[in-house]
Amino acid sequence: MLMNRGNVEAKLHYGPSAFRVLRHGQHVTCAVSGTVIPLEELRYWSVERQEPYASAEIATRRFLEG
Numbered sequence: 784m785l786m787n788r789g790n791v792e793a794k795l796h797y798g799p800s801a802f803r804v805l806r807h808g809q810h811v812t813c814a815v816s817g818t819v820i821p822l823e824e825l826r827y828w829s830v831e832r833q834e835p836y837a838s839a840e841i842a843t844r845r846f847l848e849g
Contacts, residue, residue, distance in 0.1 A: 797828040797835070813837035815845055 793808030802825070810819050814834035827842040828835045836842040 793822055795828075795835070797830050797833050799830055802828065811835045813841060815841050 791808035791810075793804060793811055794806035795802040795811060796805055808822070810821050811825060812819055813836055814829075814832070816837050818837040820835055820837055825835055827837070827839055829842070829845065832845070834845075836845060
């Protein structure tokens with residue numbers, strides 16, 4: 784039996800310059816907007832909060848929240 788792997792959310796550990804895949808998947812969800820981010824498009828995240836962001840603007844806003 785084959786499983787549909789097209790809509791599986793990945794679990795990642797975010798480092799200062801790269802992320803490590805803890806559970807394989809095709810995307811993550813922006814911690815602020817809820818936008819689905821394909822892994823190949825993921826560019827912004829917080830190491831401290833361990834959460835991904837859909838854009839630089841969202842990441843900056845989250846950072847400024849403190």
